[in-house]
Amino acid sequence: MESQKTIVLHALQDTMLENDRHYTIHLLPIDEVEISPAKGSASIIILGERGAPGEVGIAPSSRHVLIGEPSAKYNGFAIISLVRGPAIWGEVTVFWRIIPPSVRVFAQTSGKLTMRDGQSAAIVVIQALNDNIPEEKSFYEYQLTEVSEGGVLSDSRSMANITVVASDFPYGxxxxxxxxxxxxxxxxxxxxxxxxxxxxxxxxxxxxxxxxxxxxxxxxxxxxxxxxxxxxxxxxxxxxxxxxxxxxxxxxxxxxxxxxxxxxxxxxxxxxxxxxxxxxxxxxxxxxxxxxxxxxMKNDNAEGIIEFDPKYTTFKVEEDVRATAIPVVSLHGTYGIVTADVITQSSSAVPGVVSYMLHSSSVIF
The missing domain is CATH 2.60.40.2030 (CalX-beta domain)
Known part of the structure; x- marks a missing residue:
C-alpha cells in the first residue's frame, strides 16, 4: 500500500497588482478513513507582487507649489497631494523632507504620512513662518524619500518644486x-x-x-x-x-x-x-x-514800507483849524494786515488840552 501522494495546485498569473492571498486546503474523509485533526489541513499563501499596496507619488496638481508668509488674507499654508495606485491594499507609511531644510522658513522640514488600507489619496500641509525681514523669492524641493515595506515610490513623481514668494517688500x-x-x-x-x-x-x-x-x-x-x-x-x-x-x-x-x-x-x-x-x-x-x-517764504518787504506822505512831512496849520489830517502811505508790498503805531514828540507845543490832541494812536492797512 502506498504511503504518500502529492496534490498539485497551480497559481494563475494575471496583470493585477495584488497583496498576499491566503488559502487553506482540507482533507475530507471518505468511507471510514480517519483524518488527523492536527494535520488534516494546510495553509497556502500566494505571495503578492512587490508594490501591491500601490505606487505612491505626488499628484500632478502639486508638482509646483506656491507658499508665502502669513498675512491678513492668507494663513501661510500650502497643500501637497499624494496619490497611490493602481492597488490600494494595506497600510503604507511615506516619509518626506524639504531641501534645503530651512527651519527659519518652514515650520516643519520633514515628516511622515500613513495611508490606510483602501486609501488612494492623502495630503501633506506645509507652513511658512512669518518674520519682518525683506526677502526675495526662494526655491526649495519637496521630496518623498522612503516608503514602508511593500510600498513603492514613483520614480517620476517623488519630487515637487516649492516657490516661497517674496515678502516684506524686498525692493523697498x-x-x-x-x-x-x-x-x-x-x-x-x-x-x-x-x-x-x-x-x-x-x-x-x-x-x-x-x-x-x-x-x-x-x-x-x-x-x-x-x-x-x-x-x-x-x-x-x-x-x-x-x-x-x-x-x-x-x-x-x-x-x-x-x-x-x-x-x-x-x-x-x-x-x-x-x-x-x-x-x-x-x-x-x-x-x-x-x-x-x-x-x-514772504520776501522783498511783502508787508510794505509804511511812511508819511512825503508831501506832508512838514506843514503849518492855524490854531482855529481845530483838526488836520496827515496822510500815511504803504509802499511796495501789500501782504497781510499791517498796523503802525503813531506817537508824538513835542518841542514847544504841549500835548493834551493845551496845544494839541492825537485822535488815533495807530493806523491799520
Missing part, C-alpha cells in the same frame, strides 16, 4: 523725508530728500516732477522732472529744485514735488497676483509721503 518703499519744507527766495534753491525704506535689493528707478500751486513754475521756481536710480543697498538720494529770485514783494507761496512711480529694473520678475493673493515677486512701492510741499 520710497518716500520724501519730510512732508513740508520752507525756503527763502534768496536761497535760490532747496534740497529735497527721498529715502528708501524696507528692503534694499535690486535696481529701482524713480520718476518725479514739480507741481505749481500759488507759486508758478518759470516765475517763482524752475520746473523740474526727471528720474533717480537707486542702486542695491542705496538708501538716500537728493534732488535740487531752483528758486527764482526777483524784486517783487510777495507773501508766502507754495508748490510741490511729487513721486510719480517707481519701477524695478531687470528681467525675470513676475508680479502677477495668483491664488491666495500671492505674488512671486513684490514690486517696489511709493510710500506714504509721496508729495512734499515747498513754501517760499
Amino acid at each position: 518703499r520710497f518716500s520724501f523725508s519730510q512732508v513740508q519744507l520752507r525756503v527763502s527766495e534768496e536761497a535760490l534753491g532747496v534740497n529735497v530728500t527721498i529715502i528708501h525704506l524696507g528692503g534694499y535689493f535690486g535696481l529701482v528707478r524713480l520718476w518725479y516732477k514739480t507741481v505749481s500751486g500759488t507759486a508758478d513754475a518759470g516765475s517763482d521756481f524752475v520746473y523740474a522732472s526727471g528720474e533717480l536710480l537707486f542702486e542695491a543697498r542705496e538708501t538716500v538720494k537728493s534732488l535740487l529744485v531752483e528758486i527764482l529770485d526777483d524784486d517783487h514783494p510777495e507773501g508766502p507761496e507754495e508748490f510741490s514735488v511729487a513721486i510719480l512711480k517707481v519701477e524695478l529694473q531687470g528681467r525675470g520678475y513676475d508680479f502677477t497676483i495668483q491664488e491666495n493673493g500671492l505674488q512671486i515677486d513684490q514690486p517696489p512701492e511709493i510710500g506714504n509721503t509721496s508729495v512734499v510741499r515747498i513754501i517760499i
Whole structure:
C-alpha cells in the first residue's frame, strides 16, 4: 500500500497588482478513513507582487507649489497631494523632507504620512513662518524619500518644486523725508530728500516732477522732472529744485514735488497676483509721503514800507483849524494786515488840552 501522494495546485498569473492571498486546503474523509485533526489541513499563501499596496507619488496638481508668509488674507499654508495606485491594499507609511531644510522658513522640514488600507489619496500641509525681514523669492524641493515595506515610490513623481514668494517688500518703499519744507527766495534753491525704506535689493528707478500751486513754475521756481536710480543697498538720494529770485514783494507761496512711480529694473520678475493673493515677486512701492510741499517764504518787504506822505512831512496849520489830517502811505508790498503805531514828540507845543490832541494812536492797512 502506498504511503504518500502529492496534490498539485497551480497559481494563475494575471496583470493585477495584488497583496498576499491566503488559502487553506482540507482533507475530507471518505468511507471510514480517519483524518488527523492536527494535520488534516494546510495553509497556502500566494505571495503578492512587490508594490501591491500601490505606487505612491505626488499628484500632478502639486508638482509646483506656491507658499508665502502669513498675512491678513492668507494663513501661510500650502497643500501637497499624494496619490497611490493602481492597488490600494494595506497600510503604507511615506516619509518626506524639504531641501534645503530651512527651519527659519518652514515650520516643519520633514515628516511622515500613513495611508490606510483602501486609501488612494492623502495630503501633506506645509507652513511658512512669518518674520519682518525683506526677502526675495526662494526655491526649495519637496521630496518623498522612503516608503514602508511593500510600498513603492514613483520614480517620476517623488519630487515637487516649492516657490516661497517674496515678502516684506524686498525692493523697498520710497518716500520724501519730510512732508513740508520752507525756503527763502534768496536761497535760490532747496534740497529735497527721498529715502528708501524696507528692503534694499535690486535696481529701482524713480520718476518725479514739480507741481505749481500759488507759486508758478518759470516765475517763482524752475520746473523740474526727471528720474533717480537707486542702486542695491542705496538708501538716500537728493534732488535740487531752483528758486527764482526777483524784486517783487510777495507773501508766502507754495508748490510741490511729487513721486510719480517707481519701477524695478531687470528681467525675470513676475508680479502677477495668483491664488491666495500671492505674488512671486513684490514690486517696489511709493510710500506714504509721496508729495512734499515747498513754501517760499514772504520776501522783498511783502508787508510794505509804511511812511508819511512825503508831501506832508512838514506843514503849518492855524490854531482855529481845530483838526488836520496827515496822510500815511504803504509802499511796495501789500501782504497781510499791517498796523503802525503813531506817537508824538513835542518841542514847544504841549500835548493834551493845551496845544494839541492825537485822535488815533495807530493806523491799520
